[in-house]
Amino acid sequence: MAFVSSGYNPDKPMENRISDIGPKKYDEFYPPVIAKNKGTWLYHEYIQPGVYYHVAESGDKVFTVRVGGARLMSTTHIREICEIGEKHCDGYVRFTTRNNIEFMVDSEDKIRPLIEDLESRKFAGGSFKFPVGGTGAGITNIVHTQGWIHCHTPATDASGPVKATMDVLFDDFKDHRLPAHLRVSLACCLNMCGAVHCSDIAILGYHRKPPLLDHEYLDKMCEIPLAIAACPTAAIKPSKVEFDGQKVNSVAVKESRCMFCGNCYTMCPSMPLADTEGDGIVIMAGGKVSNRISAPKFSKVVVAFIPNEAPRWPKTTETIKKMVEVYANDANKYERLGEWAERIGWERFFEKCELPFTHHLIDDFRDPAYFTWRQTTQFKF
Numbered sequence: 001m002a003f004v005s006s007g008y009n010p011d012k013p014m015e016n017r018i019s020d021i022g023p024k025k026y027d028e029f030y031p032p033v034i035a036k037n038k039g040t041w042l043y044h045e046y047i048q049p050g051v052y053y054h055v056a057e058s059g060d061k062v063f064t065v066r067v068g069g070a071r072l073m074s075t076t077h078i079r080e081i082c083e084i085g086e087k088h089c090d091g092y093v094r095f096t097t098r099n100n101i102e103f104m105v106d107s108e109d110k111i112r113p114l115i116e117d118l119e120s121r122k123f124a125g126g127s128f129k130f131p132v133g134g135t136g137a138g139i140t141n142i143v144h145t146q147g148w149i150h151c152h153t154p155a156t157d158a159s160g161p162v163k164a165t166m167d168v169l170f171d172d173f174k175d176h177r178l179p180a181h182l183r184v185s186l187a188c189c190l191n192m193c194g195a196v197h198c199s200d201i202a203i204l205g206y207h208r209k210p211p212l213l214d215h216e217y218l219d220k221m222c223e224i225p226l227a228i229a230a231c232p233t234a235a236i237k238p239s240k241v242e243f244d245g246q247k248v249n250s251v252a253v254k255e256s257r258c259m260f261c262g263n264c265y266t267m268c269p270s271m272p273l274a275d276t277e278g279d280g281i282v283i284m285a286g287g288k289v290s291n292r293i294s295a296p297k298f299s300k301v302v303v304a305f306i307p308n309e310a311p312r313w314p315k316t317t318e319t320i321k322k323m324v325e326v327y328a329n330d331a332n333k334y335e336r337l338g339e340w341a342e343r344i345g346w347e348r349f350f351e352k353c354e355l356p357f358t359h360h361l362i363d364d365f366r367d368p369a370y371f372t373w374r375q376t377t378q379f380k381f
């Protein structure tokens with residue numbers, strides 16, 4: 001398409017410039033029943049998975065239908081969400097903190113037509129466009145990242161494994177059969193954008209090879225001290241290297257100290273480390289954010305490596321499904337996965353989930369590693 005100006009003048013870039021106006025104020029977008037009853041809600045109940053209502057002091061009710069969202073979506077899809085919002089909800093709609101979509105109506109008779117409309121919509125390939133679910137003691141949307149769609153540091157994809165995993169866990173998106181919420185998150189590298197460090201089950205992209213060193217360009221592309229300071233294990237030191245008959249400034253990586261975090265590449269474009277066979281997935285488990293009963297927890301590494309198996313990641317999804325089933329059968333009501341694992345003991349968790357325990361899972365990072373070892377004779381055979 002030929003260039004169409006928005007009115008911006010590149011010759012006077014600061015003229016008519018608007019800045020620091022912030023987001024729109026949230027209450028501009030409240031449905032009337034929410035605006036009216038804000039701050040006066042009394043209680044809420046589930047009608048079915050994905051569908052619940054809140055009752056206010058005034059007696060007003062707001063019914064909410066939650067549907068899955070792929071997070072990455074086209075404007076065509078957003079227009080369809082708007083069309084549904086206009087048809088059933090006077091033009092109002094919201095997105096949740098886990099990227100589900102919620103449609104709200106102010107009377108009970110409007111729910112069934114809304115649900116039927118949502119569940120009837122499918123893509124040409126057969127997938128549901130707006131599956132109703134994601135509430136209560138089930139599995140809601142997977143908080144995830146950019147993957148091979150847009151980031152330059154991933155060790156795995158995001159959208160692909162998330163689709164594969166949600167397909168396997170779909171029944172639990174539409175059900176409340178679990179002992180408690182089970183949050184699944186994914187991050188494609190250990191920058192851990194998102195929630196992998198605090199989720200019941202986490203999928204994490206992992207490298208297994210040290211960075212390559214592009215000596216020709218390293219000193220031109222990188223602020224060398226930053227790359228050195230980026231390394232958590234001090235594997236990097238400055239060095240003079242012979243390149244094309246000339247001495248150039250570069251770095252040296254002590255490979256036995258490198259644990260493939262990729263942090264140096266984040267700082268220095270001349271230290272790439274992505275690798276088809278080397279890269280894959282680590283599974284973590286047992287994290288939570290809420291303060292309910294037990295304090296918030298970090299998730300722990302339980303599977304050291306699963307290869308990337310695009311496009312469906314069968315070993316990853318099979319491992320997660322197994323963990324979910326064992327937890328569903330074994331945990332007590334209200335018990336989050338991490339609470340369950342800690343109550344029965346991690347040695348039992350590995351046994352029940354049939355996960356091999358390898359030396360990779362034993363913490364070896366600095367002084368705090370010591371506190372993750374067992375300083376007691378209390379354990380089960």
Ligand code: HEM
Binds near residue numbers: 039040041062096
């Ligand atoms: C007195 C009023 C309210 C209180 C005290 C309240 C409290 C809470 C709390 C404690 C959570 C859990 C947050 C977390 O796990 O981090 C939550 C989540 C939620 N609330 Fe409310 N809430 C209120 C009103 C409402 C209303 C009016 C709606 C919708 C009409 C609503 C919709 C939701 C949804 C959808 C979530 C789950 C978000 C997600 O994880 O996707 N709440 N609320």
Ligand code: HEM
Binds near residue numbers: 041
């Ligand atoms: C003795 C009092 C209460 C108990 C024992 C209780 C218990 C619970 C439990 C067990 C959950 C599930 C949390 C999870 O699985 O992580 C929950 C969720 C929630 N509670 Fe309460 N609660 C109480 C009072 C309240 C009150 C007073 C409000 C609001 C006025 C409230 C609002 C919520 C909300 C919004 C959620 C999240 C629902 C969802 O998004 O699925 N709770 N509560």
Ligand code: SF4
Binds near residue numbers: 145146152190192
């Ligand atoms: S987790 Fe890593 S690879 Fe994924 S989006 Fe964040 S920085 Fe990029």
Ligand code: SF4
Binds near residue numbers: 210234263
């Ligand atoms: S990948 Fe991580 S551990 Fe290895 S050299 Fe780079 S910063 Fe250090």
